[in-house]
Amino acid sequence: MIHPNNQIAIIGAGFSGLAAARILHQKGISFQLFEARERLGGRVYTKQIQDDLYLDLGGQWIGPSQTRMYELCQEYGVPYFETYNQGQSILDLNGRIKSYKGTIPKLDIISLLNLDMIVRKLERMASKIDLEKPWTHPKAQEFDGQTLLDFLKRNSKTEACLQVMKVGMQTIFACEPEELSLLHALFYIKSGTSLDVLISIKNGAQQHRIHGGMQTLAEAIAKPFFDRIQFDSPVLSIIQEKEKFTLSTSKGAQVFSHIIFAVPPPLLKKIGINPPLSDQKQKLLEGYEMGYIGKCQMVFAKPYWRHKNLSGQAVSDSEFYLQTIFDSSPADSKYGVLMGFVIGNKARKFFQMDEDSRKQAVKKQLIQYFGEEANQEINYVDHTMNQETWSEGCYAGIRGVNSWTKYQNSYSQSEGRLHFAGTEAATRWHGYIEGAVRAGEAAAEKILQELSND
Numbered sequence: 001m002i003h004p005n006n007q008i009a010i011i012g013a014g015f016s017g018l019a020a021a022r023i024l025h026q027k028g029i030s031f032q033l034f035e036a037r038e039r040l041g042g043r044v045y046t047k048q049i050q051d052d053l054y055l056d057l058g059g060q061w062i063g064p065s066q067t068r069m070y071e072l073c074q075e076y077g078v079p080y081f082e083t084y085n086q087g088q089s090i091l092d093l094n095g096r097i098k099s100y101k102g103t104i105p106k107l108d109i110i111s112l113l114n115l116d117m118i119v120r121k122l123e124r125m126a127s128k129i130d131l132e133k134p135w136t137h138p139k140a141q142e143f144d145g146q147t148l149l150d151f152l153k154r155n156s157k158t159e160a161c162l163q164v165m166k167v168g169m170q171t172i173f174a175c176e177p178e179e180l181s182l183l184h185a186l187f188y189i190k191s192g193t194s195l196d197v198l199i200s201i202k203n204g205a206q207q208h209r210i211h212g213g214m215q216t217l218a219e220a221i222a223k224p225f226f227d228r229i230q231f232d233s234p235v236l237s238i239i240q241e242k243e244k245f246t247l248s249t250s251k252g253a254q255v256f257s258h259i260i261f262a263v264p265p266p267l268l269k270k271i272g273i274n275p276p277l278s279d280q281k282q283k284l285l286e287g288y289e290m291g292y293i294g295k296c297q298m299v300f301a302k303p304y305w306r307h308k309n310l311s312g313q314a315v316s317d318s319e320f321y322l323q324t325i326f327d328s329s330p331a332d333s334k335y336g337v338l339m340g341f342v343i344g345n346k347a348r349k350f351f352q353m354d355e356d357s358r359k360q361a362v363k364k365q366l367i368q369y370f371g372e373e374a375n376q377e378i379n380y381v382d383h384t385m386n387q388e389t390w391s392e393g394c395y396a397g398i399r400g401v402n403s404w405t406k407y408q409n410s411y412s413q414s415e416g417r418l419h420f421a422g423t424e425a426a427t428r429w430h431g432y433i434e435g436a437v438r439a440g441e442a443a444a445e446k447i448l449q450e451l452s453n454d
């Protein structure tokens with residue numbers, strides 16, 4: 001029997017918290033959603049930069065097998081469109097700029113064969129990971145005791161192959177390949193279906209974008225329960241006494257019977273929880289770092305590169321800052337937008353420069369790849385959530401060496417009536433918006449189960 005007066009607190013109005021709230025709302029369960037920022041979406045953030053132009057500064061793409069995202073788009077009548085993916089792409093490697101078609105860059109034959117071998121090997125290894133229990137793989141200790149970079153170096157026979165693999169991995173994981181364990185990389189690959197799906201536009205994780213930006217979907221989901229969201233309300237502490245939790249924000253304290261945390265790991269660590277979380281979870285949280293990535297978007301009157309048979313895509317290991325670039329123009333191509341990722345150590349350096357220097361650096365690179373027209377930009381926006389208090393990084397939390405084998409899945413494990421969502425708690429599409437939704441829904445389902453057992 002479900003008691004409609006049970007008070008559930010959800011912390012975080014990103015996609016995970018919203019997905020949990022949506023289920024509780026549909027079941028008529030009373031809840032409060034606390035959000036630290038003054039906006040919805042968390043690591044999804046669509047910014048209107050002109051009357052008729054929105055840019056996604058956070059998550060933007062969806063792709064096949066992200067079933068919940070497509071179902072939500074359909075349910076809320078939010079349309080999506082194909083990412084532009086025609087023409088030649090640019091590879092800037094070892095000081096030489098070449099164009100190529102498809103997802104595999106033009107390299108010498110040895111490097112190409114080597115690249116194919118490494119990708120197949122990673123796919124094969126990832127396919128054998130149990131997403132619910134990555135640490136039970138027979139070679140879990142060995143995989144978890146080394147970084148992804150160790151693996152790449154061991155398997156790359158040419159410098160070109162190593163460089164291309166590094167840029168690909170930086171873009172997938174939003175960090176340096178030495179910052180995550182091989183086991184985490186394999187888990188992540190399987191979680192997102194396969195490496196091929198993760199790197200691809202066509203039939204891959206970058207296939208579609210949302211009209212008006214990804215936040216449109218967050219807003220549509222939140223609309224029916226908007227009055228249950230308390231914005232500008234960072235949760236500071238949660239004190240448990242018997243079956244009740246006293247949750248405090250700077251605006252006061254309220255009592256709840258169940259809690260869902262839907263915040264990134266470094267921010268979970270900052271909430272004062274008493275009695276403390278399990279030792280395992282606390283130790284895992286101590287070393288749980290976020291990825292480091294920024295988006296740089298240059299807006300033009302038209303996607304002029306398309307007329308030169310260029311896709312707007314580029315991969316670079318050069319001294320330029322942007323490591324990968326995509327055509328991120330709006331659906332109607334009213335403007336042309338080139339969006340580049342600056343990742344890991346380059347991002348740390350890039351965001352120390354002032355805005356004008358950043359813009360000039362980006363422009364110089366775009367001119368090299370797409371021609372002098374890149375001088376004619378009408379707008380420039382760059383952004384990193386690593387500098388935002390309520391994200392501290394992105395795309396997601398990164399598990400370093402020995403994290404999975406030491407702490408297993410303690411992050412996502414409920415502790416009494418405390419439940420843990422967020423994309424970092426997901427087994428499928430971990431790190432993605434789809435994962436955030438699935439983890440939020442799973443946490444809400446656990447609470448429904450608990451309420452029906454009461």
Ligand SMILES: Cc1cc2nc3c(=O)[nH]c(=O)nc-3n(C[C@H](O)[C@H](O)[C@H](O)COP(=O)(O)OP(=O)(O)OC[C@H]3O[C@@H](n4cnc5c(N)ncnc54)[C@H](O)[C@@H]3O)c2cc1C
Binds near residue numbers: 233421
């Ligand atoms: C630049 C970038 C590009 C990305 N690209 C993609 C993409 O194309 N496709 C894709 O699927 N994914 C992408 N991602 C990842 C995706 O955005 C995230 O996985 C997803 O949005 C995470 O959702 P979440 O609800 O788990 O967490 P969040 O979105 O981080 O939500 C957590 C919320 O909790 C709030 N909060 C934190 N602490 C507290 C507190 N103490 N009290 C109250 N509230 C608190 C935060 O303000 C935030 O709103 C990208 C991310 C970034 C940043």
